[in-house]
Amino acid sequence: MNPKPEVNTKILEVKGLKKYFPIRKGFFKKTVGQVKSVDELNFFIEKGETLGLVGESGCGKTTTARSILRAIKPTEGEIWFQKSNQEMVDLNSLSNKKMRLLRGDMQMIFQDPFSSLNPRMNLLDLVGEPMLVNGLKNRKERSERVAELLRLVGLRPEYMQRFPHAFSGGQRQRIVIARALALNPRLVIADEPVSALDVSVQAQVLNLLMELQERLNLTYLFVAHDLSVIKHICNRVAVMYCGKIIETATTEDLFNTPKHPYTAALMSAVPVPDPRARFKMKPLEGEVPSPANPPSGCYFHPRCPHATELCLIEYPELKQVSDNHFVSCHRHDELQLAGVD
Amino acid sequence: MSEVKPLLSVEKLKTCFELDEGTVKAVDGVSFKLYPSKILGIVGESGCGKSITIKSILRILEKPGRITSGKIMFHSTKFPGKAESELVDLAQLEPHCKQIRSIRGNEIALIPQEPMAAFSPVHTIGNQITEAVLLHSSIGSSEAQQIVIKCLREVGIPNPERCMEMYSWELSGGLRQRALISMALVCEPSLLIADEPTTAIDVTTQAQILNLLRILQKDHNTAIIFITHDLGVISQLADDVVVMYLGRVMEVGPVDDIFHNPQHPYTKALLKSIPTINTVNRSWLPTIEGSIPHAFHRPKGCPFHQRCQDVIPGLCDQKTPALHPVTDHQSVSCFKIHDFVDQP
Numbered sequence: 001m002n003p004k005p006e007v008n009t010k011i012l013e014v015k016g017l018k019k020y021f022p023i024r025k026g027f028f029k030k031t032v033g034q035v036k037s038v039d040e041l042n043f044f045i046e047k048g049e050t051l052g053l054v055g056e057s058g059c060g061k062t063t064t065a066r067s068i069l070r071a072i073k074p075t076e077g078e079i080w081f082q083k084s085n086q087e088m089v090d091l092n093s094l095s096n097k098k099m100r101l102l103r104g105d106m107q108m109i110f111q112d113p114f115s116s117l118n119p120r121m122n123l124l125d126l127v128g129e130p131m132l133v134n135g136l137k138n139r140k141e142r143s144e145r146v147a148e149l150l151r152l153v154g155l156r157p158e159y160m161q162r163f164p165h166a167f168s169g170g171q172r173q174r175i176v177i178a179r180a181l182a183l184n185p186r187l188v189i190a191d192e193p194v195s196a197l198d199v200s201v202q203a204q205v206l207n208l209l210m211e212l213q214e215r216l217n218l219t220y221l222f223v224a225h226d227l228s229v230i231k232h233i234c235n236r237v238a239v240m241y242c243g244k245i246i247e248t249a250t251t252e253d254l255f256n257t258p259k260h261p262y263t264a265a266l267m268s269a270v271p272v273p274d275p276r277a278r279f280k281m282k283p284l285e286g287e288v289p290s291p292a293n294p295p296s297g298c299y300f301h302p303r304c305p306h307a308t309e310l311c312l313i314e315y316p317e318l319k320q321v322s323d324n325h326f327v328s329c330h331r332h333d334e335l336q337l338a339g340v341d
Numbered sequence: 342m343s344e345v346k347p348l349l350s351v352e353k354l355k356t357c358f359e360l361d362e363g364t365v366k367a368v369d370g371v372s373f374k375l376y377p378s379k380i381l382g383i384v385g386e387s388g389c390g391k392s393i394t395i396k397s398i399l400r401i402l403e404k405p406g407r408i409t410s411g412k413i414m415f416h417s418t419k420f421p422g423k424a425e426s427e428l429v430d431l432a433q434l435e436p437h438c439k440q441i442r443s444i445r446g447n448e449i450a451l452i453p454q455e456p457m458a459a460f461s462p463v464h465t466i467g468n469q470i471t472e473a474v475l476l477h478s479s480i481g482s483s484e485a486q487q488i489v490i491k492c493l494r495e496v497g498i499p500n501p502e503r504c505m506e507m508y509s510w511e512l513s514g515g516l517r518q519r520a521l522i523s524m525a526l527v528c529e530p531s532l533l534i535a536d537e538p539t540t541a542i543d544v545t546t547q548a549q550i551l552n553l554l555r556i557l558q559k560d561h562n563t564a565i566i567f568i569t570h571d572l573g574v575i576s577q578l579a580d581d582v583v584v585m586y587l588g589r590v591m592e593v594g595p596v597d598d599i600f601h602n603p604q605h606p607y608t609k610a611l612l613k614s615i616p617t618i619n620t621v622n623r624s625w626l627p628t629i630e631g632s633i634p635h636a637f638h639r640p641k642g643c644p645f646h647q648r649c650q651d652v653i654p655g656l657c658d659q660k661t662p663a664l665h666p667v668t669d670h671q672s673v674s675c676f677k678i679h680d681f682v683d684q685p
Contacts, residue, residue: 092396228620267618268548272573288545
């Protein structure tokens with residue numbers, strides 16, 4: 001049931017995105033190094049699809065999401081966004097004033113619904129604030145729109161006067177989603193939207209996100225560390241490691257025929273909820289390197305079971321292997337890696 | 342099974358928090374048995390009483406928490422002055438008495454949830470682990486340090502001598518978790534309690550830690566109580582599984598039966614609702630309606646009846662089902678399966 005993107009148009013195209021954070025030391029706070037949180041990122045999102053961004057903690061997923069929204073200013077790179085009149089603009093070159101006019105088109109769903117809702121504001125104020133800021137001054141109209149949004153996410157409009165503490169984790173996440181949808185965005189960036197929720201509530205929120213996407217024709221950038229969730233909800237997936245994208249492909253391709261050893265290792269590390277599938281896990285040795293001091297050559301080579309001498313010296317470029325499948329590995333054409341069966 | 346005596350048997354344990362707003366029954370009649378060198382998994386969502394259960398076992402409940410009734414029978418072997426092993430009811434002991442202090446850390450050890458918060462940032466790793474050894478045995482400090490170094494090496498920490506001199510914040514998440522495991526294991530406990538030991542770390546590190554726990558469990562014959570909300574983790578590690586919901590045990594059984602022949606509607610629904618790496622892309626997930634009730638508003642009768650699809654009106658919302666065996670190993674508390682009522 002993949003909702004095929006109608007026309008082959010990209011709503012977002014990121015080219016060479018970089019975000020470096022300086023490391024300062026000493027009395028004069030001299031810059032002694034750089035943490036390359038996001039380094040030379042290239043990807044695109046097509047209209048109406050869900051792109052998953054997956055990786056372990058510290059790999060730069062959230063920094064990427066924030067850079068796209070210009071919540072933090074990228075060091076370098078182009079972020080081409082399609083405006084509602086089909087015109088492409090580079091968000092990184094816009095002034096803050098011009099950027100502000102576009103902010104309604106892209107919204108964010110945060111990870112922890114316990115800290116992303118102001119406890120002193122009731123639902124009407126929380127969900128209505130984006131509208132107020134963007135010029136909907138009439139209180140009655142606003143409360144009508146809030147009621148409509150609350151119904152949309154499966155909450156009762158009578159709850160409008162209540163405060164966030166009266167709601168459970170799953171309900172709070174619905175409020176966060178309602179707030180993100182308040183301005184009819186076209187791109188929604190969801191940063192780990194279900195990882196703080198209980199197991200029995202996760203499914204509800206995932207279903208809601210998929211339903212809203214179909215009804216409102218939304219495009220998602222879905223950031224998560226949980227491969228099961230990514231596999232479930234995304235059309236295409238980009239795998240990040242140490243600030244770089246190492247593989248992108250359609251969900252099916254990526255999970256059936258992974259081309260990068262790291263992708264394959266990530267998949268084998270996910271515990272399958274079936275006691276009969278035990279001992280299939282092959283843990284990867286070592287740990288994620290620090291982006292302040294990445295290894296030479298391919299960043300993954302110290303942990304890679306297939307590394308050669310070339311991998312020690314040269315960073316592999318992202319190469320196209322099939323239609324929508326890109327991988328950055330020197331040995332991608334000779335390795336036979338196991339996916340998920 | 343009848344030959345082997347259980348190492349730990351919890352019987353009808355009830356733990357309450359008496360607050361100004363009312364009494365919260367965090368654990369409401371939980372029973373389970375743990376046999377030596379087995380791994381028992383406790384699964385449940387937040388607020389189901391998993392953590393309070395193990396805090397009750399270790400007697401480290403914070404005030405106003407109190408064990409109101411029930412037994413926690415533990416097979417103690419190391420109490421000084423007694424050569425024979427003895428069966429102790431931990432629920433009857435004073436929380437600060439000599440006996441519980443000699444059991445805690447020595448015979449029952451805990452791997453806490455947050456590896457970040459578990460170590461003191463102002464003492465070295467070596468100092469903190471050596472302290473545990475010195476507390477529970479009468480050896481000298483240099484000998485204790487050798488034991489700690491050996492233990493650190495065993496959990497796979499590279500260069501343990503150097504690690505002894507380091508502070509917890511100098512280690513990465515995975516190494517810190519390994520150091521924590523070695524601190525728990527250093528006194529060779531017969532029971533290890535792991536409270537969500539892998540929730541705060543990444544999948545590849547999680548796989549390493551799970552493998553390590555499996556190897557250590559085999560080498561030392563330690564029994565483990567493993568607490569988690571992740572059904573994937575539990576199926577990879579546990580021999581037996583306890584499924585909890587709102588302070589009550591819903592279902593107990595061997596791991597294979599729980600995952601392939603679940604009886605309780607909650608277990609069934611929970612297993613169906615989780616997206617796994619094998620589910621169909623963008624398919625509709627069956628959900629459990631509603632959300633977990635707040636501890637103050639516990640429903641009458643079966644705690645799950647409001648969200649249950651197989652609810653029997655007039656019965657499930659009035660009476661509480663007892664945990665009753667359905668097969669040799671598997672027990673369920675549901676009126677759909679049997680009609681035994683829980684006697685308070």
